[in-house]
């Protein structure tokens with residue numbers, strides 16, 4: 607057991623060296639230039655999804671952008687079309703059960719082939735589970751797990767058939783340990799990590815890559831919606847959405863199975879993997895607690 611953990615640790619240590627080395631370099635804009643492939647990004651009206659959309663647009667990928675706010679999506683589309691790409695927007699609440707299939711059918715009807723699927727839309731809610739409204743609990747499961755899984759299931763077969771495609775599922779450093787006071791969110795992200803790593807393995811000879819991308823605390827609208835702006839985790843410092851998106855962009859284009867954004871987040875994630883479960887849970891509660 608110990609030997610296995612040491613092997614795992616030294617393997618991940620090699621990976622982090624690559625990460626540190628790469629984050630010191632600036633990426634030339636042409637490195638991931640496309641021959642006009644199409645990328646579907648959920649949650650692209652703001653935050654990390656919007657920053658990812660900007661990176662794909664810069665490298666001339668066509669875009670299909672999805673979120674609930676039609677007006678924000680329209681603004682993003684107008685901005686990104688300046689790169690000479692096609693940008694379609696679909697305003698949809700992906701937490702609604704029929705939404706993923708509706709989105710898939712809409713894309714099919716328009717004859718658009720999706721080369722890259724970015725399952726980024728997600729949210730969390732702070733609070734003790736016993737007091738949390740059922741709607742908030744199920745909403746997180748519906749968006750973070752059900753919609754992500756269904757979209758993967760819908761878009762994957764055509765990628766496998768073409769023997770080409772990329773999927774990136776946005777999890778979180780929350781995926782690596784239980785999260786008291788934000789329990790459902792952490793559990794949904796643990797699902798995303800486990801699911802993504804498993805299907806990446808199944809697809810390893812298929813020509814399709816699956817990337818699980820794990821940001822840590824990031825300055826977006828996420829913390830406000832979750833009610834965790836005053837939690838230690840955000841008070842301790844958060845990364846910019848631009849930097850996080852660049853890490854995610856690089857990870858998906860390089861077909862990495864797992865990428866944690868930020869060296870400090872990578873170290874904490876690995877420590878949580880190795881630490882006794884009770885200790886990791888206690889520390890997780892401490893960082894989630896609110897400070898004045």
Ligand SMILES: NC(=O)c1ccc[n+]([C@@H]2O[C@H](COP(=O)([O-])OP(=O)(O)OC[C@H]3O[C@@H](n4cnc5c(N)ncnc54)[C@H](OP(=O)(O)O)[C@@H]3O)[C@@H](O)[C@H]2O)c1
Pocket residue numbers: 648649650651652653654655672673674675676678698699700701702726727728729730749776777778779820821822823824825826827828829831
């Ligand atoms: N920010 C962080 O600290 C952090 C850390 C780790 C992981 N993450 C993960 O990163 C991903 C992106 O989060 P973010 O930080 O960029 O948050 P954000 O700023 O709140 O953006 C979330 C995006 O998802 C969309 N969205 C929310 N609910 C939706 C729904 N029901 N249907 C369709 N679209 C929906 C939002 O647009 P509309 O409101 O217009 O629908 C928005 O475009 C999430 O999966 C989150 O869990 C974030």
